[in-house]
Amino acid sequence: MRWRITTYIFKRLLLLIPLLLGITLFAFLLLKTLPGDIVLSLVGERASPEVIESIRRELGADEGVLAQYVGYLKLLMQGDFGRSYHTNREVLADILMKFPNTLRLALAAMLISIPGGILLGFIAAYRRGGLVEQCINALSIGGLSIPVFWSAIMIMILFSLTLKLFPPSGTGGFKFLVLPAFVLSIPATSTLIRVTKTTVADILAMPYITTARAKGVSLLRIRAVHVFKNAVIPIVTIIGLDFGSYLNGAVVTETIFGWDGIGRFTMEGILKRDYPVIMGCIIIGTIVFVMINLITDIVYHYLDPRIRLHGKE
Amino acid sequence: MGKSDPMPLQRVLSTPKLSVPLLIILLFFALSLLAPLLPLHDPGRIDLELLRMPPSFEHPFGTDNKGRDLFSRVIYGAKISIGVAMIAASVSAAIGFIVGLTSGYFGGKFDAVVMSVVDFILSFPSLLLAIAISVVLPPGLYTVMIALTVVGWASFARLVRGHVLTLKSMAFVDAARAVGCSTARILFIHIAPLCIPLALVMMGIKLGGFMLTEATLSFLGLGAQPPAPTWGAMISAHRTYILTAPWMVVFPGLALSVVAFCFNLAGEALKQKYELKERGRGDAA
Numbered sequence: 001m002r003w004r005i006t007t008y009i010f011k012r013l014l015l016l017i018p019l020l021l022g023i024t025l026f027a028f029l030l031l032k033t034l035p036g037d038i039v040l041s042l043v044g045e046r047a048s049p050e051v052i053e054s055i056r057r058e059l060g061a062d063e064g065v066l067a068q069y070v071g072y073l074k075l076l077m078q079g080d081f082g083r084s085y086h087t088n089r090e091v092l093a094d095i096l097m098k099f100p101n102t103l104r105l106a107l108a109a110m111l112i113s114i115p116g117g118i119l120l121g122f123i124a125a126y127r128r129g130g131l132v133e134q135c136i137n138a139l140s141i142g143g144l145s146i147p148v149f150w151s152a153i154m155i156m157i158l159f160s161l162t163l164k165l166f167p168p169s170g171t172g173g174f175k176f177l178v179l180p181a182f183v184l185s186i187p188a189t190s191t192l193i194r195v196t197k198t199t200v201a202d203i204l205a206m207p208y209i210t211t212a213r214a215k216g217v218s219l220l221r222i223r224a225v226h227v228f229k230n231a232v233i234p235i236v237t238i239i240g241l242d243f244g245s246y247l248n249g250a251v252v253t254e255t256i257f258g259w260d261g262i263g264r265f266t267m268e269g270i271l272k273r274d275y276p277v278i279m280g281c282i283i284i285g286t287i288v289f290v291m292i293n294l295i296t297d298i299v300y301h302y303l304d305p306r307i308r309l310h311g312k313e
Numbered sequence: 314m315g316k317s318d319p320m321p322l323q324r325v326l327s328t329p330k331l332s333v334p335l336l337i338i339l340l341f342f343a344l345s346l347l348a349p350l351l352p353l354h355d356p357g358r359i360d361l362e363l364l365r366m367p368p369s370f371e372h373p374f375g376t377d378n379k380g381r382d383l384f385s386r387v388i389y390g391a392k393i394s395i396g397v398a399m400i401a402a403s404v405s406a407a408i409g410f411i412v413g414l415t416s417g418y419f420g421g422k423f424d425a426v427v428m429s430v431v432d433f434i435l436s437f438p439s440l441l442l443a444i445a446i447s448v449v450l451p452p453g454l455y456t457v458m459i460a461l462t463v464v465g466w467a468s469f470a471r472l473v474r475g476h477v478l479t480l481k482s483m484a485f486v487d488a489a490r491a492v493g494c495s496t497a498r499i500l501f502i503h504i505a506p507l508c509i510p511l512a513l514v515m516m517g518i519k520l521g522g523f524m525l526t527e528a529t530l531s532f533l534g535l536g537a538q539p540p541a542p543t544w545g546a547m548i549s550a551h552r553t554y555i556l557t558a559p560w561m562v563v564f565p566g567l568a569l570s571v572v573a574f575c576f577n578l579a580g581e582a583l584k585q586k587y588e589l590k591e592r593g594r595g596d597a598a
Contacts, residue, residue, distance in 0.1 A: 141577045141578060144577055145576075147532070147566070147569055149529060149549075150569065153555060154566070156555070244438075251440065251444065255533075266444075267444075267533065270444060270535075271533075278445075
């Protein structure tokens, strides 16, 4: 069993290689289409002439596109993601420094949305057709309709400018974390409510629930064990997807709250056309995203042994 | 499409869950299109004596940092926000339709490649992808539409492909082939019309997401450029004044949220009616 899982993980990680090749090639070609020198685009104009010259040689800037791409890959393999145009700092070092902040924010948001979303989803499923379900429905559709950049500003006006409970922006401890984490949790909670509700409602109609009730299993046990165990797979899927996208940087939330994470870093890179930063964020982001998907799949396996892990079904 | 429509338009619109939100959106859109004829202030007129005036009878939403009437800017903005979403959704639907149709019908390697691209787009955070595209192209309305389309066509392709897979094994396709219909004829005359309603329903479901992504791109400065009144850009431009003139941010966002809410309500109703299950998250596009 253990052996099978390790092979599976290995196979999935192998798939990362063509994916990254594809993404870097795509991004590289996009950079090529931009006006200006590709070498300067990659290392930044402030790099010293010797560095530019050596990279030019390494990249084979005078050779064909393919040779240049191979040169770029070689640089990446050495962990050289280039330097930011604006700060002249190493991109990879910056990303590694900011990642823990993003991780903290994403975890805090999930800490709010996982219990909240599952609980409300369960309640809506059990109170089907009633006013309670209508309210929870409206809440979840509303959560997906209010743009994050606006709710972030509204919450900032209310809680930090008017009530002065939390600092409006910055990176730091618990006080700084509360507002961005809450804002970020809104869309995740909303999707989680919907998914939980439909899944649980489907399960409640299953014959095995009727059987359990006929057997005299207590209602609490049915809800906690029979229903929950079967509902857990779609719920974990959504959590994985949301968590993965938050780790890629909650671009808007981090930007508005001045949270020093990957999302804001990406956004600044984009706005300042800082290509080394953009490329670095895309590459790291892809790796993180694939990892989260992989972890989700492995979690499936432990939650539901019926699910076999052997690549694509 | 006539008889192939699984639910006639009339009956669909008679459900209040669907017709009420659609009516509100239509009202916004009509108001915005007719705005030049209405007794509104000029949305572009700069009046330095009316800087950041709070809401009043004359200016129901107040004025902005250049003294422009916010109410009329919000009304004019509806045209861009709703219009861009509709155009991008239509183009996405059309592209996804053609791709899904051919991919599902021909199958094989082409199908495998197309579907892995679709899977990739659907699994990648759509906003980040849209942002990346908007960066490469010069900022503007067309760029937003292109970005929305690149992100958006995939779900249509997947849906239509799935439907084509069931349709192509049906007897009427064999019959058509037996009487000597060409592949193109089978594909476009026999199969395609049966997929149109499905694509339209999907469009209804996706519109809210398209609109929110457009707004976010505008907010980030990647969308329509000032002085064009888009809701996202207004909120972004007025962000610095939240302490002194919060109404400048409140009203555009409120309009945006209301319309997006209506789109999503209608989408939810459609989803329930046609028992469509979306894969993955319900986020933008």
